[in-house]
Amino acid sequence: MPQRKAGMSQKFGRFMLRLMGWKLTGELPNEPKLMVILAPHTSNWDFILAVSVLLALNLKVSFMMKKEAFFWPFKNMFMNFGAIPIDRKQATDVVGQAVGWYRDHDQVWLGITPEGTRSKVYSWKTGFLRIAYDADVPVMLVGMNAPEKSIIIDKVVRATGNHELQAEEIRQYMNDKFVGINPQNQ
Template sequence: MSKPEDNAIPEHAKGEFPTRDGRFSRWLGRVGLRLFGGWKINGEMPDVNKAILPVAPHTSNWDFPIGVFVMLAMGLKLNYLAKASLFRFPLKSLMTKLGGIPIDRSAPNGVVGKMVSEFEAADEMIVVITPEGTRKKVTEWKKGFLHIAKQANVPIIPVAFDYARKAIDIGPAMMITGEIEKELERIKSFFAHAQGKRVEFS
């Protein structure tokens, strides 16, 4: 169990949460959430400008458009990881504009090293990941995001998609300071209440 002081946000990650301008896009996001059944957003993003947002449970392709509408409704400026091979004409410009970060898994320093360097070089960066790594039922989550958060010294903000309540639950900022296995259980406990669209995979 982490001590309260272990969750203190480091100075380099403090600041206003990155946002995008645009009343129309926020309106579009709110409309989209209503059209998808009246989704509600519970909680607010904390005052950090660097963080990793693990989103779970991830059981359906419908998670993506709902996530996009949440991003638009809140006016959030987010990043995501994608294979480097996708950052080519004609997709490169669009991928970059939408916050994509190219990842070459064969690189010597690997994904963790690449992302730690990206965080250190950026003035602000919020990266969304799906720790399950697949839409199918899994018993183990990928731990790379925890290693990145610990080495880059940036907080994790868990975001749960609960289809049973049509609710997006935003958790508190958590610093990763202990053993990775124990920290993974701490993060996963936030999602225990959330039911994915495909219940059998939640």
């Protein structure tokens, strides 16, 4: 698993989880390359919780950001935190850029919220499955259960190639099992 250097950030992550009253359950897979999806994504608090979990576990999970955000003085901070600059105007699509990023690294996890927004959606974007399928990496499902204040490392699946059907199956599974902070947006 890609990990950060142990230190104060791990203690800070654990402190933040305790302060907010959240707990983490489940077991992390020992995979060098992995797609991590967190759902349901219904609140800005999801990011704060996710960062707290990553820090508490010393995990380095990368995420995509538009390349325009990578300017001084923020560029190094974003890069150190695991951000991947994505050129949304480049001829290569975002999926292709992410697949290339996986191929260029030996040990990386990429985190995505498949809804693509905190607002209510009736279907998920399929990019996370297209990336996982083309890069041949497993997908770890991580659920948020707000009423119990728990984040659950649930299970690992493989992208089948039938992206629309599988995205809907995973969406239904996650929505049936987990409840977001703002359930009306689920």
